[in-house]
Amino acid sequence: MRAPFRDQRGVAKYRHEVLAVVLRAGEASRLQVLARRRDHEPFAGRLALPSGPVEVSESMEEAMDRHLADQLGLAGLAHREQLATYSDPGRDPFERTIATAYLGLVPCDRQEDLAIGAVWVDAVDLPELAFDHHLVVETALERLRGKISYTNIAFALAPAEFTMATLRAIYGAVLGHDVDVTNLSRVLRRRRQIERVGILAEPGARGGRPPSTWRFTEDSYRVTDPFAALGPGRGHEV
Structure with a gap:
């Protein structure tokens, strides 16, 4: 590791970077995290979270958006x-680097062309990542699992309109266990987090009456019940 630069008073000047843990609810009720393949040392060829330095003229949020x-x-x-x-x-084996990490969420139905080398990977069964990035992902998962029970943070993972089956899959992906769809609907409607939009034109996969479509009542983060937790099994509040 190379020695840090020091100013005229002998104060060390360290590299400060931002890290992004971008999550989405993928297929088979699994959370996925966005990573990229490194093309240089250290850890060339290994997957890593998107990261980069903060310029003197930008905030950390602006730096993260740029990277x-x-x-x-x-x-x-x-x-x-x-x-x-x-x-x-x-x-960082190359130089002393302090990193500030952010949690970012995108809807499960979002479609866009990612850059070459970018890939969605399983966030729970992680491949080997560069640096300490596996620890950062674990912290992000813990944060999201805690907040999905007592806030409306699931709005950022859900499509603009969705069926309760889709929302159930999102909650299951985050929590790591099945959630009863009836209880989930009851809890979120009681908290006024979701509202009915309409009825799908086509019946569900099993036939019968077409399912209702729903949407979140807000598209910004809010604590809705600070003492709630969604338990395993039938997905009731505990």
Whole structure:
């Protein structure tokens, strides 16, 4: 590791970067995280979270948006929040680097052409990642699992309109266990998080009456019930 630059008073000047854990609800009720293949050392050829330095003229949020667009071709997030700061002196073998990580969410139906080298991977059964990025993903998953029970954060993972079956799959992907769709609907309607939009023109996969479509009542983050938690099994509040 090369020695840090020091100013005239001897104060070390460290590299400060931003890290982004961008999650979506993928197929088979699994969370996915967006990564890219590194083309240079250290850890050349290994997958890593999108990251990069913060310029003197920009905020950390602006830096993250810039790196997501430049490295991955991803423009805009449905939700973003600061996650944690990582400052282990040995986390970057090339130079002393302090990283501020962010959690970002995108809807499950969002379609866009990502940059070459960008790939969605399973966020729970992670492949080997560069640096300490597996720890960052684990922190992001813990944060999201906690917040999905007592906030409306699922709005950022859901399509603009959805069936309760789709929303159930999203909650299951985040929580890691099945959620009873009837109880989920009851809880979210009681909290006024969702509202009915209409009826699908076509019946569901099993036939019968077409399912209703729903939407979240707000498209910004809000704590709705600070003491609630969605338990396993039938998905009731505990």
